[in-house]
Amino acid sequence: MQKTLVCLFAALAICLAASAAQADTLEKVKAADVLTLGVSEGVPGFSAPDSAGKWTGFDVDMGRAVAAAVLGDPDKIKYVPLASKQKVVAVSSGQVDLTSRTTTWTMKRDAKQGIDFTVVVFYDGQGFAVKKEAGVTSAKQLDGASACVTAGTTSELNVADFARANNIKLETVVFESKKEAFSAFLSGRCDAFTTDMSQIASLRTTAPNPADIVILPEVFSKEPLSPLVKHGDNQWKDLVTWVIYGLIEAEEKGITQANVLEMKAKSQDPTVQRMLGVSGDVGSFLNLDNDWLVRAIQAVGNYGEVYNRYFGPGTTFDLPRGLNDLWTRGGLMYAMPIR
């Protein structure tokens, strides 16, 4: 009953929101001279306040790139922490201009909840972690093993599907919370631990000896995470989309935070010249000037640099790029042509 009521309210609200969705976010952001960015209340690696009280993380950097492209300053951001239940409504009702907060791109959200997804910035998904001493290098070698999982989530079903699809036997041991499941795995109750990759990486850092735990490369569920904007404001959606494509393309072309100005001055590659505003007029397609991508890259670096800053080899997470690698290296990061 309560649920139906909430649904009813939500439907009504979305109708209202959709009718009001014509507002021009880009003009609003420029007029206010600040980007209102929805972030999480703390997801390790993606967005959390650091010791100085500054929001940092992978999702935050995506927002900073947009702020730099639009306003010329990555710090012109008003951060709004959003609880998981608010993250969609906050965008559809216009409380925030952009939500960059580990949100899985699903059909229902995209089609029915008054929001649009932009680009997948992180392909998350369920994976396995095992102890190093087990000498396992692929999840397909886990035949006959036991895996610690969290109760009441899809992870349990996903494990069963994975086992069936690969014709192996996997026994699941169910726990109430991720932490419990992980500490059970540490204490040797199961041979493997399974949940979303990014969470395995973050839990692993809490282990007494993180180096003893290996994350296996297989990802067997789809959790594509994407920033989201209000449904119907196509100009704003295009802008966010192409700023992120720009960061991905920049990695492919070897443009980094350090060399972006040098590339702009010297590069002979016509694509690079277009991206960095030396030739052509791509900035005007987004109602921006031609230095839009230069500013974004100066602020956060290319996609690979952002990834490595939070998840790369030097960090506590040390999460393999996997699906998040460029398409040229076997991943899924593929920017549409900038021209």
Place this chain on the structure above:
Amino acid sequence: MPHVPDALAPLACPAAPCSDTPCARPAEAFVPSPALPPPPSAVGPLGWLRANLFDGWFNSLLTLLCMAFLAAVVPPLVSWALLDACFTGDASMCAQSSGACWTFIVHKFRVLMVGTYPPAEAWRPALAGVLLATMVGCTAWRRLRAAALAVLWLLLPLAALWLVGGGAGLAPVDQSQWGGLMLSVGLALVGILVSIPCGVLLALGRRSRIAAVRALCVGIIEPVRGVPLITILFMASVMFPLFLPPDMQINNLLRVQIGMILFSSAYMAEVVRGGLAAVPKGQTDAAKALGLGYWKMQAFVVLPQALRHVLPSLVGRCIALLKDTSLVIIVGLLDFLGMAKAASQDQQWLGHDAEAYIFCALVYWLLCFGMSRWGRSIERRTAHRAR
């Protein structure tokens, strides 16, 4: 004991020795032997143990079980919290030690206190905190007259708002940057200061003779009391903005604060109503006979008595409100508890949730216990005055 006049004593017992009279003869009088000392098993620490912890097999068993429990729990706890704990250094040093990482609290202290407030301006919430502490001190030790106190208490939130929010000479700091203990205390303080008068008005309204006023008050109190605070917060934070025109934005914190005031007022109203019901009808009759109007009668005769009756419950509601502020995390406001949670999600400092929660528990306990003691002292003072 029969009283023997002193003047008669010499007559009954002459000073001269008289061997044949049955007067007092100290030498032969019965002198009770001094009481034996109690058996060693009944006094001293041993006796205490026997009387309190080991009287009967059941208590002895309980004592032994409790001691076994303490012996199992306390030494590891002490070594975790103190002996093996890290107090200085950085995250890597914490990772090597097996004890608690209090360094984490030291590093995150400012974030826990004021959230993502700009560090350069952090003196402003600190000053607001000092003002609040001064006011609490002045009130607790009765350094000021009651009227001055009331005015200052009402000015305090405005001063704090100006200090924290900026404007009029201070650089403005957006509400999205407020957080930590500052936010919790602010929400609770404003909530308490506004909801007590609102609650009193609602309670009076509910007992009003005008049907429309009564209906209105019941119409506010009962629905609000009928839903959990979380529902109100969700409505205020998630649903409400959807019904506003897009160019009209009321900030999230204000919406949540109004929601909390609404919720707290409804509860306060019911507490105060209990007090109103306990004031004898003779009091109102007497007030009327003196020619007092409705408001004067309530203000000078009924409410002082009613509020005195319900002081413990009112203090209880205030403590509950302070603790309820921790619910705002579900609508994305990072209060003290929320900040502790968020801070423990910092990639550099993962895995220190326990320390963060223990610190939170300690601070919450200090605040709530302080409020409770203060409430008790007001009770004693007013009870004394009532006599």
